[in-house]
């Protein structure tokens with residue numbers, strides 16, 4: 001999705017939406033203003049119905065936002081960076097910098113979404129009951145009641161224990177907790193997702209082939225079912241990798257003690273200091289006091305005209321520390337590599353638990369370790 005429209009920030013979290021949201025919002029507005037409100041709350045002007053229709057569409061997306069904000073805030077509480085929330089045709093997604101490292105953390109982040117929807121639903125339904133049953137208030141009450149029910153439905157739907165729904169993640173985290181294996185949890189949730197997705201498509205197709213007025217609902221069911229099926233298959237495909245990397249820390253995947261570049265040297269001097277057989281593709285940069293100040297990458301060097309290397313100081317070409325992802329050698333490899341992969345540059349620095357720079361890591365580390373493990377332990381799992 002490259003067409004995200006920025007909407008602003010909530011609690012420091014960037015919120016964007018896809019253009020498909022506008023289509024869906026227009027559809028809701030028309031459906032509410034033309035079909036629903038004039039029938040359920042008669043006696044108002046067309047303008048009032050249109051305002052209520054727009055209000056209904058807005059409240060719907062606000063509900064989705066509250067759900068995703070729940071995921072994002074709990075993720076942040078668990079120490080996981082949040083890249084932002086984006087809304088799209090089939091709902092919203094809170095984009096996290098890395099996956100949770102413990103079953104408890106995964107459970108908390110997943111379960112809070114449906115709980116937020118449940119809370120929204122209850123608040124809206126209470127509002128609907130509290131409003132008087134006449135005039136404009138009745139129309140607002142009708143709107144609240146509708147959105148309240150939609151939120152309860154969202155909570156219930158998202159709790160279906162099948163990947164990629166929140167309920168699937170909850171199931172996966174519970175199996176992870178019980179068996180100690182994240183991969184086992186993922187596998188069960190993915191299979192549940194395949195069953196649920198396929199059933200929805202089958203059910204939707206039944207409606208569509210009946211050919212009556214429910215055809216549009218049938219197609220929606222097929223669309224959502226296909227989305228679930230596709231995501232569940234993807235999760236099932238990723239499962240062997242997660243299994244191979246079970247218990248692997250950054251230390252096993254990093255490049256230990258790569259050549260170090262000094263800020264005050266020229267790129268040419270640094271390159272001459274390298275052993276001809278050197279394979280490292282990223283080099284920690286230290287300043288004149290011996291402190292880490294950034295990261296120089298082979299790709300940045302290659303992208304520069306070689307005639308400039310003698311004059312160009314390392315500092316000018318290196319990425320400063322604030323643009324480099326720093327991970328610890330004792331943290332789980334997979335989420336650390338995800339963080340590096342989503343960063344500004346695809347290489348990161350590795351520090352020891354006491355904060356000393358001891359290596360570098362890149363997004364390919366994961367595959368190198370997985371390959372090594374596959375070869376050295378062919379009978380495992």
Ligand SMILES: [Zn+2]
Nearest residue numbers: 113114158166
């Ligand atoms: Zn959710």
